[in-house]
Amino acid sequence: MYLSRRFLVGDRAYSEAQLLRVGSVFIILAEPGAGKTELLGKFGSLLGGLPVRASVFRSRQVTASRMPLIIDAMDEVARIDRLALDDIVVKASDAQGQTVVFAGRSSEWDSSVTEHVKDSFGVDPVVVRLEPFATDEQRQLFEAKFPGEVFEDFVNEAGRFELVPLFGNPQFLQLFGEAYVESGHSFTSKNAIFADAVRRLAHEANNKVSQKGRPPLNRIIELAGEVFAKLMLSGVSGVSATEVLGVGEFPYIAGLVSDAAREARFLMDTRLLKPSVEAGQHEPVHRIVAEYCAARYLVSRIEDSSDLLSLPRVLAVIAPNNVVRTELRGMLGWMAALSSETMQTTLVELDPYAVFANGDPSQLTAKAKKALLAKLAQIAEDDPYFRRSDVWRQFNVGGFFTSDIQADVAEILKPSGGSQSLRQLVLELIQSSGAASQFGTELRALTFDHHGHASVRKIAHSALLDVVGYDPVPDLAALQAEASALSLELAANVVRKVGATKVTAPVVADLLRGLSGLYSKRLHARNELSGSLYFIRALVETLDLPVVVTALDELTQNLVCTCNPRYDALCECRRGVSKVAGFLLDRYFALGVPADATTLWVWLKPLRFKDYTASDSSAAVVALANAHQLRRQINGSPSRRTPTPRLQKKR
Template sequence: MEKIAVIDRRVVIRNGEPGQEGQLQKVSDLRREPFVVLLGEPGIGKSTVFQTEAKLVGGTLLKVRQLVNGYMPPPRGTLFIDALDEYRSDGNSADKADNLALAITNADALQWRLSCRSEDWRNAADIAAIQATTGGMNIIIAQLLPLDEEEASLLLQAWGDVDPLGFLDQASRMGVSALTENPLSLMLLRKAVQRNGAWPSSRFAVMSSATWQLAHEHNSDREYEQRSPPSAISHAAGNICLVQLASGAPGIWRSNAPPPEQDDRRAFLTAYDLEVPPDLLGDMLDTSLFRGVGNAFEPMHRVVAEYLAGRALADAVAGSSDRVALPLSRAIAIITGADGRPPTELRGLYAWFAAHLSNSGDIRGAGRLIEADAATVLAYGDAAAFQTPERRAILANIDRDDPYFRSYETGSTAYGGLAGEDLADDFRRILLAPPTSQKFLTVIDVLTIGPPVRSLRSLLREIAMDPARPNWHRWRAVDAWLNGVGDQYASRLELLDELEHEPASTGREILRTHLAGELPVGMLGAQRVRSILAAFEASSDDNTVGYLFGLEARLKNEPLTALFAEPTTSWRAPTVQRRRSIEVDRMLDRVLAAYIETCEPASSEIWQWARNVGGDEFIYLGEEARKAIAKWVEANNLHQIEIFDLVLEQYQPGDRPWLLGNDFFRFAGRRVSKALVHHLLMTGAAAPATTVRRWLWRVAAFLVNGADPDPSAYWFVYEYLSERRGTKKLLHELCVTQISKAQWRYLKKRIRQRRKDEKRRQKDIYILTNELEALREGKSQNLIWAADLYFQRNHSDKAPLIDQLRADLGGPIADAIRDGWIRVATQPTEHLDTTALGTAAGENKGYGFEHVVIAGIDVLLYEQRVSTLAAAPLLSAIIALKSGFVVEAERRRVAIEDWATRRLEVNPTAGAQELTAFWSAALEAGGTSLDGLSQLAQPARAGHALAIALDAILGAKPGMQEDALKHVLIVGLSIIDNGRLRVLADAALQIDELGLRQRLLWSFVRFALDPVESRDRFLQESDSANVDDVAFLDWDGGMGKATEELDHKLVRLEVIIRIAGARSAPENRFGSGWVTNLHHLADATYGAVTTLSSSTGIEAAGC
């Protein structure tokens, strides 16, 4: 028997008190409710929850059958009544609820809980029967939710798994996460792995084993009941899933009553439509293959439905002794559109259909589907289920019709199924060929996620350690190389050591941070971390952030306090050389704050850390560290005393008190405690010298005589000094604060301003009260004013400050404003279109309407109402990218940008059209940059919509402003197919009116794509260019590294030396001061020469 894990499971309220429906709660939250019905699919853990809860609250746990058959529990307690569905299974259920109600009444329980399988719960009829037992109080109907990752991990841990997260990660890699959401299916998956001594060889095998097991009955109390055979249940489930997916029906309706009318016009599938015998339908819905409540059911997970439906369709094509085979062309027509490809919602079904055809021996049929849409077969099914010729066809055809086949939303875990030594030569050709980013990236993903392909490890390492490769090639190749190594940590350290000998560059520093982020900090050591951060900070900015997140998370979770043992100025570069100082500053700030909060450091340690990071006067101490210090000081009066003693050590008697006091205030805040001044005065009392004693009295008086003193501390000092001789002057200073004329004018001005603000607030309330309806409907201009007010006050990553608006304006007004923001953000508008927005961006202007949209998105994301945002117009996503900077809280701003990216990728073609229109209008209006491009180009976000939009904008406006063109080309080289870029470059270079720098950029791109063919043209184009024009090119970035063949590499390095070297000298290399164009050119020349001298296989003599 598996061990029970004590987990406070999640539930959703299906029926309860007003306002409760749809709420997510914990099981423990239900303890305050007197009467609860707990529903759930088979195997979801209802009985386990009842066992745990009964033990925790001291209740009595009974089966329904026991209670109805006369067992009498102790009276006036909490009664847990399990398995109403089992009690009903032995005959007519019409009167069973009435019998149960009578038994509950006789048991005389103060409160009760009842469990039932969702499939067996008859909502209205059952509620009516047992309502009489509650004395008129409401019955809460709650449904037990599927396991999340944390709950599944706790279960595995209770069952004895030493690496539960590793198990779940492997399930995710194999694409069977759906089977980890139900305790029963999770247990079956675990047993299958234990039984075989290893994971099944493929995702297909896991799905096959799990769905077969789930078609059986696993409740020991029902294992001998009359039931349809598992084969019949599995067959029926496949057919029903096929009909549901192909028709788009929202679910299955099993009642004789008509299904409810819904806004969704797709009808439920009814028992009549399905023509499945009632007994078989009931047995099928009563397995963990389906979940639901009342009469509405759906498959346990879409992936499971797609697998079963694909098998059903393949069986139909194969035919049987009692069924004529369905022609393959007819089967394909059911699940594809006019272009022969599946619509988005049927891609999973299409992929599993191909896999089942192959598994059944229909190689030609599977090949036909692969040829039509290889990308779908790879991303949504299991490539490991196919034979080598089919797998090779997948790889060959994956980008045949769509070079941007990797959409943003498609996960890459399924790609691992393509890995295997049988395709090693094919992978090698792609890795060595001029990289088309989408296919190259897919092969890297395959080699990272799937089984290790050991014959390619040397090539992957070569790519990872090649400084001429684009940055993203290198760190992704590292991940692929590490797949399958025996000791990941030692291998990462080995690469880090080797990188020490490579010349500093942006690519090297990005790779080092990537490697370090996955290493235990004990292996890294403080000195290595400092070296990595210092070099990263001094590297060129590539308009991308986030590289330090992994290392930051590692340092937070595994404290390395030695990092702050030395002043950061001793190892960081001079300020003028810190090109990425903001990222390093933020990381150090957040890590220091984490150490103060979690490491329980001594006062002296915090004092030293803060001085080492913030300087002697704490000027450079970050916001998060200051908050952590303030929280630490407030937690214990002793902390304030200890810090003051450390400050006191820095001064001598006779030093001005305000110097000492200001040092203390800068560190610990202005408000001092009574305990501190008591300590200070007692220290003075113990001092042998009168001068020291009187000096400490003056310090104490200064500390409590601020603008906002603690009254108890102030009066303690006053009374103490009153009792001492020679303190008359000091008491006078303590009682009188001289206010200058300027201060007095300021105070009077503040008083007048406060009165004016309050008068204006009352006027605002009056005006807004009269337009509540217009606010709710999103029609009031005051929504703009409210959004500006909201963002002015809302700088925290915590909850949006709707509560502050409520405090200022009242609940009804704040709620109406909130509703109006949401309406504006989620519905189309006539007030603004994409072209007008782009024009405003090009003119560096904005509309107040934009802030309203962003406020609505911010509130919805905080409330986790993602489904409400799903229908938001594309214009809202563009606004979020253009003006998201109004949200100063970083995490919330990133969440808004992430949502905007996902929204554009829902329909990449439509998203790209919106982006193109926006950017075109901005450029037409004289814009010098493309708003949103930096956010969209981040590695985790760059998707199909961006690739299409960049292709379109480069084709339509090749002569755009030089800075914008440079940025677009740098991004485009990483996501646009090289062949397409050649076409765009050739077309641009045919334009006679092209500006000098634009022509240089396009010529440089053409040269980067094919150095051998374009060398002479590029040298000729650059001959007449001056230093500034040549330095403008992206010499050490991605533009110069599009191809990696040896002859191309040689020519590229030769041209860099000829052009950059001719316009600079070695002494122009950057040392200190401002970075100039000569610095750029000298550094590029030095890098090229160094690469030539350190690379193997390159004949440098040709230069």
């Protein structure tokens, strides 16, 4: 089953067909399992070309043509000096394709590669993020994959481990669904979830397939770990069922497990591997699965005292010169989650962000968690952009914020506690993992830190609103008294969270008056608030009728021009109030209230709308345009003294 995707380019959203008309060179970045491969297949059908793995494209001879190029898995060829990525970009530009699409993991993409793409093609590439699947789309995927299962029950069980925020990723949804069914509808840990999912993928569910000679399930899983570990460490794509000369990307599987060549045939028949483009070639069903299986295999051998394989020997391949190969960071994270404290601290020292963002960091010991936070703080001070393009990624650390590291986390959250980028990351994870109640004092301090970064204050306040039992209404006075663009936005979020009835209508009206000041008085000038002011409309759309009426009365009472009283048509000082009042009028008519001409004229008379245009998005404009009798009543209203203002307006 394939569901159409939505894409984000900056703050704008596009459909698949719309996106391809935006530019000619695209960079699609997403976290593992987000559905890049299926998406690129759809792009191939739209553009008339086939996706190709970056490692395969690199070894091809390319001639100039106008055929589209769709290059997947750019992150898998990344190396320490990044020369492989540079070669692929240059080769793609030499091909002169009409449309070129690069895709890879956001965590392994550096902004300098984007600049290299720009220099090579001579145009600005369109950097694209995949919008996570919404709840309805998640339900469709789940019910299609697991007929007979109840999506709501699955969500409730996954919610115990804070996994629901990851369901926007289709591969995670499928993996967790597999584990949910395999475990009898009950989870115990994230590690157990992946273990159950792997068992289900390795199981032969078709009774019509002969089981003669098939090794036990645990043996097949062990073989998968060995094969995946060798594939990942060597940097190749998959395995071949037959031995073929010159196919370096797909080595012969019997050569990888020479002591179990017969058993390896059964591994290729499981869902742990999927067919590749060429017949007889297979690759891991997904990189996430390969990382988990490979890590479990390597850790079991390293921690076996009778095995000659040691951690230093493995790290010599994973992290030559103590720099982790970018394509192996996911596997490294799982190795830390599955290993003993000694290995955990070693891997944390090597690449703390890989350990934090991959695998299951809740499995770390208290000592390893403390070391992780300390090392992250050190890296963030040296490089505030240590997250690279991964800044938009959502991942889960449910169970990480335990009481034994609460003091360490609180230190990071202090306004003077070091790097803003690390503080923002920790805040995001506190909120997504439901741990905000442990840090109420720190979150409130960040919210009211007037000198704090806007993104930090927003996330801290959002997390604070999630704390069960916390009453944000008393905070409104302080936020309105600060009267900054950001504090007023936070105040609006409070009203939307608790409801206007708990705040009282006069307070809401006063807040709306303050929000009206965020609009520039001069037409087409920049607004004071850096970003969208849509939250003002969103706030108004939550108000009920009594609050709307009170707010309109308050905003329009004694509203006169103070900037150009002699020439009313040139007035600029009422632009913001008129916009907010326009939103309120839209809400008034959307509620379906019978309109009173006299009251409407009192509200409309002092408002001024410039650069007006007819708009079907305005409920007030539509209602007044169609209510001929009401307009005649307004024109004949006793309170009318000046010409009726134009009803069309642009907001």
